[in-house]
Amino acid sequence: MTYRAPINDMLLALNHGAGLNAAVAAGHYGNYDSEITAAVLEEAGRFASEVLAPLNRVGDSNGIKLKDGKVTTSPGWPDAYQRWIAAGWNAVSGAEAYGGQGLPLALNAVCTEIWAASNVAFGLCPLLTLSAIEALDAHGSEELKNIYLEKLISGEWTGTMQLTEPQAGSDVGALRARAERADDGSYRVFGTKIFITYGEHDMTDNIVHFVLARLPDAPAGTKGISLFLIPKFLVNADGSLGARNDIYCSGIEHKLGMHAAPTCTMTMGDNGGAIGYLIGEENRGMQCMFTMMNQARLCVGLEGVGLADRAYQQALAFAQERKQGRAVGEKPSKSDPIIVHPDVKRMLLQMRAMTAAARTISYATAVALDVSFRASDPAVKAAAATRAALLTPIAKAFSTDIGNEVASLGVQIHGGMGFIEETGAAQHLRDARITPIYEGTNGIQAIDLVTRKLAPNGGEAVWALIGELTAIVDEVEASNDPAFGSTAAKLREGLAALERASNWLLQRLPNQPNDALAGATPYLRLFGSALGGCMLASEALAARTMEGIGDAQRYVTLARFFAENVTVQATALERTVTEGADAVTGADAVLLA
């Protein structure tokens, strides 16, 4: 079956749960015309259903081929990519000065979910280009921008991000690729990078690589890393393609999923060194990375959301068709679709509720990023930047964790058929498995949340958010709608648990940092469970007052399910954080015995 973008759910999440409407009303989006949101998403949904979704299985089955340094993508992929750029999808949030459409990141975030849901391995290519655009736009010279930015924004050329080396994964500071200064102001780069997504492919004429390397006189660690732009083909003064640069794909990985997305080993310097151009200042490459980290991590979170929604749609359709057994009380001669079984209903609701919560958290991160860039009031900008920084690790880790959980439930609902590859349910699980790993493992996200987002200013960012969420809970309570069940009570418990856990971590961080770090992952889960529950409740409240949304009660039931089945775990997670550290600290006795 194909994928259909759930436009109504997305609009409710974006405009209400994530606060786009309020931000537009407050003037932070200038003269953005909210009317176009739905139209863009409808078009994106159509493109995804018609062009991208049909290639998802094709790409998984065919994978990619490497021969003589050239990568051939799956049948139909180069053509789909050309349709993609022709339709302007690569340029949605690109700068207007360079041919982009200048639309909000929040709108592009929804599109990113749509691309991931329809064909995550395809959507990965523009994600990397987006990071390249961000780095170049923020730190590149005018000359480099004039040569490269327009073609990256249009998608005529794609971009790669090259950080990882065998000994330098999460520990970027351990990288060894080296750069030498050339007389003409350019550089020659030598070394080998691994795990380079779309490092080589046949969908565009040129590929623009962004490579981290060290200068000979650079300090050790992360303070000695510089960022270089290294085109696959050099670009002549007239913009035409020149000589082949000394950067080649020397191997591709055989992976669990994302079969259609080439993961390349890139070798530089076999022929005198790859010609590179410095981005930003020497030895300040990590700062350039930090610039783009928020958006890249958010995009991976959106992959989790998209994969979860795809898995849900497929499982729901299966559960409505597949007949096995019968509802309680029905005659033995009858055969009912398995969706009648309460246990199957629970799995489907779990899938849908988790997906919806991760979606709104991710969209809210995008809105905060937008406001941090677009608002005119410096205080508003700063607050939005703080909010975006706080939400980013949650959007990344919570969404990708639930992406895996939801995809696994999707397999489960299919029963034996779920284990058969042609069903397609297993592909979502395989594809999803990388998302908690790349762009900073989810463990690193959790540590980032505790040490860099919670810790500053006595937890100020977290207290501000909890204040806003509490107001939502008050509203749920004030609604007196019995359909909310115990939603308000569960959310209040969740926020109280979050507050206590936050305080505990703040107390431990200065002098017992290992105790705090031991609780980072359950703390992030607790955060997502409380935050997601409040956001779904706020959407349900909004839906109750809206025209034309159909049965608004379904959003109430969804929020209720999440609060009663997911947020309810908050207290246990809090206690894991605050009472579980000693056992973790004592782990060596167990693990190394």
Next chain:
Amino acid sequence: MTYRAPINDMLLALNHGAGLNAAVAAGHYGNYDSEITAAVLEEAGRFASEVLAPLNRVGDSNGIKLKDGKVTTSPGWPDAYQRWIAAGWNAVSGAEAYGGQGLPLALNAVCTEIWAASNVAFGLCPLLTLSAIEALDAHGSEELKNIYLEKLISGEWTGTMQLTEPQAGSDVGALRARAERADDGSYRVFGTKIFITYGEHDMTDNIVHFVLARLPDAPAGTKGISLFLIPKFLVNADGSLGARNDIYCSGIEHKLGMHAAPTCTMTMGDNGGAIGYLIGEENRGMQCMFTMMNQARLCVGLEGVGLADRAYQQALAFAQERKQGRAVGEKPSKSDPIIVHPDVKRMLLQMRAMTAAARTISYATAVALDVSFRASDPAVKAAAATRAALLTPIAKAFSTDIGNEVASLGVQIHGGMGFIEETGAAQHLRDARITPIYEGTNGIQAIDLVTRKLAPNGGEAVWALIGELTAIVDEVEASNDPAFGSTAAKLREGLAALERASNWLLQRLPNQPNDALAGATPYLRLFGSALGGCMLASEALAARTMEGIGDAQRYVTLARFFAENVTVQATALERTVTEGADAVTGADAVLLA
């Protein structure tokens, strides 16, 4: 890296946590010599490490091939199978009257974990044979037993179980394969079966199929199903192989995992009908199935345990070798193995603790089965049968759920390498994904737990177990060992939550069965979390008094970790059961809007 059976952990779990020592002391195992347990397990571990483990990746990469109805297994597999039967591993728990060694099921359960850990796709073949042996032994005629039992027990021939058809999976009663009575007292069977594990292969001369089919005059549903023994090759009076029977492999599945285990479509009747022999009585085939269900489900649970342990061993080794970053407070110039990071420690402990709990639950199920067969006192036998029936769905579902969770954590610890197939971590996740599905989905296990195991006699079986577990908690408290941390308190909360949830379900079952069914899955998880925690605590208590076990404190820390990080979720799970049903019941408004 290869697999090493954790013999000390296994012995502690089997003898103490699972209660083998107590059962032997009570005389339920006759003159079983406990001294041989360790010797058998050491030998099994050696065979697994030397013969089976090296073929695990080979089988995954090569898979199997079907040509002209013949299945070729992976290189080295037929030879390994011959070594397997020559070493007597197929016959461990087989009846002595038919050449088996007559050893306890509990011992075979540990071996089953070892086979699954070293090579789950290989181990699956003897698992199916074991079910065939059970069915034949319990319900077959003396004539059939004399012809087939010895060769199945030795493993010279393998067995299959053929229930599933496209329209009849969990709903076995919907099957349509038909059987006609022949004049000579045999039957002719026609139809197509799917998902038949090792339905065809090249490791033995003959395969003995056990097939469910309907007689022409059979009642509808499960009451009209008969069980037939259908050999691939007919057997002559002198025991030699005769004509090829009319049952053929017409297709194999391309699966997410278990690549080396053929999953066959079997076609019967293209040449006049497969000659079959009735097992048990006509129309009583389902009763024969129920006979073997406990053991088959337990064995799948043990696959979950084995896969979890294999994933853990691999992740632990990686975490000790892979250097990234450094411990808090270390110099930036230093690079530490990632096991120093508290978040990695947490993941490893989670893997180990979950595995250990699932292991003991599974072994305890095997001990209960043994006692139900072996004890002389009818009351003891009956109580043990009730205990085995209660534990079986938990052993199956909890162990296979955690098998997937642990395998996924194993991938996560490997970072980007975890997504690369050659690392091997991903294979465990792919292989594990079928275990919550086959032999009764975990949803069906949960429903079985609630409706058939909890419900009878006002919950008597559950209350008896909670009583025993409470005694363990009392002992933990009485130990006054500060290393237990809040273990006793957490376990007591867990048991209280289990008791309340059980009572709530018992109240709802008669008149609001859907409310009870909606909570079945979280109830099973709650049960496993409380039960597993108590069992690990009992092992820690035992270890503290034992000589020669090394640092016993590690078992205390492990029990503590489980109680503080897993059992702590009990109250939330209870509330999901008792407060979450309304949202599930209201699901249609959400799902079908």
